[in-house]
Amino acid sequence: MQSYSMDHMNHCFTGVDFSVNLCSGENEGSEPKRRVIGEMDFFSEDKKRVNSDHKVPSLSATQKEDLAINTGLQLTVNVSSEQSTLDDGLSPDEEEKERNMEMTAMRIEIGRLNEENKNLRNMLSQASGAYEALHMHLIRLMQQRDLNKRNSLNHNISTVADVTEMVEEPSQSSTEGGSRERSSPTPANSKNEMVLFDREGGRGIGKEEIIDRESNAWLPSREHAKLQQSKDADQAHEATMRKARVSVRARSDASIITDGCQWRKYGQKMAKGNPCPRAYYRCTMAAGCPVRKQVQRCADDRTILVTTYEGSHNHPLPPAAMAMASTTSAAVSMLLSGPMSSSDTLMNSSVFARTMLPSTSTMATISASAPFPTITLDLTQNPNPIQQQKPLNGSHFSLPFSPPPPTTTTTTPTALFGHALYGHSVKPENFPVTSLADTVSAITADPNFTAALAAAISSFMENNNGNKSSVNGNGRSHHTCSDNKIGSS
DNA sequence: CGGATTTGACCGGCGC
């Protein structure tokens, strides 16, 4: 009685993991059973000689189990005792011949099973790929549903952004000479816009695409088409998000806006049609953060500072920045929602304006003109009378939700615009929604601006989830830019 | 001395 494991031979012959057990116990005492492998007749195969002196280690139980799992096969080759078979009146030559024939047959069978093993692995791999693809698709759909919910809550709009339409149907009503100067509520040269949504975050398509591609062969054609459609829509959506911009106009003497992020100035240029230079800043809070902002004074009214944010942070944002991200997120959600088919869509006194900025007359102008969909928050008009009582004594904007430093309120402004989202998981639960006015009153900042912003954020928070929490004092500005001499009036 | 700012050069897109 002997129990052989053939995995060693298998390795030797094929280099593939799988084993053949040769055991004789079951057939003990009965007619010697020479082969139980499939329907192959080992002994009718070629008589090629092989070295039968392999030392054959036994498979461990775990190895056998793995084999069974990996291949879906449990192969057992039962042969009768070598001795009882081979000693049965055979000459040594015949014994060796018979043994060699067995080995040859086993090698053939091993090859066949190896092939089957490969096929099974391929199937498993394809199934995994298809599962991954579907899983990712489900996640995307859920994210989109969440976005729709938010839009519905905040803007009474339930439709998903028809991003493709926006991308493929730029405005036909460009104004003022038309060329590159797109229609904008901001002065001719104040194309300051702010991107709110993630540039890369969570929407990586590389791996997903590979999986999809791999799984295509597996999916029914209709499912495949759906998946492809969804993928295309996502890509279009991503492209739009990358280009969508929001600009904020505010009246202030401040030369810069601090927003809880660290910025490094990397350029300044005179822009056509505006005597005030435009400054370019890059976020330095994290290496490789793609967020940029532009700061420029309005040509018509140099007390108006236009700040532009572009890109999405690749790092967690300070609470203040995230709060603003929520607000502007809603703005861009609005921007990207609804059938803004062609020309610029002015939203003055619109749903957006009323919803986002209910206590002010702030105008929110949304433009879907080419090349980028743009939203402009004009916070320069009709300041909140309550806030107007507060004298302007600071040189920087301040964030409503962050208490100012006890002594140096003007030199250490709190953050204001977080703008770009960190991924899509903005959860502004750390921001107050009930005492913004008090907070705003307590800080030294441009009252007009902060009032409008406070109203906007408050409105958004309440509409969004109603979460209430205490003021987080972590919003202290880390702005490191010095006065950039942007044509202040 | 290291980091931030300044500023002229450079590049790519677009219109003519």
Next chain:
DNA sequence: GCGCCGGTCAAATCCG
């Protein structure tokens, strides 16, 4: 193809 323009780069400079 050329020029204009916006945006970015990078060396020089500034500043704490």
